[in-house]
Amino acid sequence: MRMERLGTGGSPAQVLRLLGARAEAAGAPPPAALTGTWFGAAAVLAPHVRAVATPPADAFVLRGRSAPGRGEPVVGGGWIGYLAYPDRTPTHPALPRAAGGWTDTVLRLDHDGCWWYESLTDAACPAGLAAAVREAPDASARAPWRIDWTPPDRDAHRRGVRQCLEAIRAGEVYQACVCTRFTGAWSGSPLHFFADGIERTAPARAAYVAGDWGAVASLSPELFLARHGDRVTSSPIKGTLPIGADPARLRASVKDVAENVMIVDLVRNDLGRVAETGSVTVPDLLGVHPAPGVWHLVSTVAASLRIGVDTARLLDAAFPPASVTGCPKIRAREFLQVWEPHPRGVYCGTVGMASPVAGVELNVAIRTVEFGRGDADTPGSCGLGVGGGITIDSDPDAEWQECLDKAASILALSPRTRSGRPPADRTVAASR
Template identity: 60%
Template sequence: MRVERLPDLGDAPGVLKAVADAAARRGLPPPAALIGDWFGARAVIAPSVAVEPVSATEVFDVPPGCDEAIGGGWFGYLSYPDGTGKIPMAAGGWSDCVLRQDAAGRWWYESLSETTLPDWLADLKPTAPAPYAIEWHAPDRDSHRAGVLSCLDAISAGEVYQACVCTRFTGRISGAPVDFFVDAVQRTAPARAAYVAGSWGAVASLSPELFVSRRGERVISSPIKGTLPLDHSPAELASSVKDVAENIMIVDLVRNDLSRVATTGSVRVPELLAVKPAPGVWHLVSTVTAQVPTETSMAAVLEATFPPASVTGTPKLRARELLTEWEPYDRGIYCGTVGLASPLAGTELNVAIRTVEFDADGAAVLGVGGGITADSDPDREWEECLHKAAPTVGLALSREQSPASGRYPQ
């Protein structure tokens, strides 16, 4: 293992863009990146990684470490399992080295194979994103409303207690997905942003939500359920009967999922119903912890917990079955997961919400949705979808305000 202190490189999104440009000039595979709050760091960037289609059990199959250093590992994603998307169901790639920006803002080069910093990474300077544009097309409001009403009927009939009914924006990018990602992260600073790309396309995740953190025997999940625009008082969200009920039901589901692989009696809820800001909205966030034996494979953990509880419903299996009937399109990477499995630092995966899927031809898809409970109002649920999507599709920006832009018809 090699750890080398680097000069101050600047902001992580700008460094990612500089690395991406340097890799492209040399004909190397693109970088992968985690930016926000990952492994106790501000950013983890794999300078060049060949992210190729793999099986669902391969993508994060690394024993759980618990070191502060990261060094490298498997970067990749796993799509929502009920249906198909335009990109592979799962893709991943191994990197022997990373650039890491620690919590204090210092940059480090880390290498599992003890190689020195590649010459082509010398003299990196933060780079602004190149111009790009995405002309977004709004979702079908009628089909979303029909899905919400069907969900309310299923709740009344006792088939489910709640479910996450989703819709999607579609568009096409003119420019490079990495420029969209760099620009969006700079504008919105999401907590669990992640980027991976390959010949198949790219995944640009602007997620605020932690699906699983696994370090040694300790596993943490922080489900988000409950949303209110940032211009409202956070106390309004904390006192919302609907949002509180939504969150507590999902916490119970996460507890149940983790208990399938956890040491008996180890599942705990150290944080319940905390109100936290995310791009454009307030969220209710809870935290569930458990002890899982280190010999339990990551594939077994995912089999017990995936797809994430917060994007399915309760009971989980029946909610998933019904969602395939209520949603006219497959989710693809949306509601799946993106992250890194490091043999030193462990595994951290986000919930792939606020996530744009780009195929090889530049077609873009942004899924968005919300939890439906017995007292949900279809019009308010639609408004919640728009509030969640607004920071990503760039409703507040004009082309004159930014070299990059995203917009959709009203």
């Protein structure tokens, strides 16, 4: 293990852009990134990750590497990638069900603004890598991107919400997260889309990984799982208002509070399957927190895992995330495959990192753009999933608006319309 203090330097977005240019010039695999709040740091950047398709059962599992880390204030390296939502196979864009790769080296930005070089090997920091951190930002380091979005089918989403309400009235489910999907065509650089996104919106659990198969740019605010040693936490989000609204309305909303509490109980049940008896607690219930473009109700569930529970068993118990499924979980997942017009793909799965030093941290892959393969001559396909939890008090029109509110922070990366708002009911041209 080696650590070197590099000092102050560029922002995560600036350093990521330079790492991308450096990798492209060298014909090396692209960088990967975690930004916001990961492993006690403001950013963890991997200079190169050869992210390839992998069996879903192998995602985030460090077989033969080490036991889960104890949450040390270093990361060093590890496996970084994603695991898609498991129900139905998407076709557009058709990304692997899981993909990622190993890195021996990361650049970590602490919350005091200092960059560190960390490696699981004894190799010293290459001069070019240190320069990418310290180099003054250059406007020429930016690359263009463009996305032409087509919004979801409003009627299809309303139909799914109504079917969910019928199932709730019949006692089949108590709550379910009904989702829909923006589709689009992209050109340019997904990496620079992600860099622009984290600069503009500063999401708490953003992540980027790319390979020959395409790219995943997750601007997520939500923690799925953080495992450090035998301690695990999850912070489900349920309950949403536009950022311009009075956040006190969330705690006063019967619908939003009920939605959050039901999912907290579901997370408690999921973690209880692998936790020490009596160790599952709720240290934070119904906190109101800002996220890009919205206010959210956020709770936190914590537990101590039983001896011998590895990451694979933890994921078997908790994946897919409770907040994007429903109660009861298995029945809700069955219904959602009928109620939703599109497979979810990576959306509602998870993106993150497993480090033998620092542990495992995973987001919920919401506010996430999936980029299928493209080239200079042919635009690639892309997708952006959005959705919301349906309870007996839900109104289909309000649920549709919540989907638009959640997509707005990503659509707003494009130039504004004359009204000052990104268009929502027609094709959206998003460019930089």
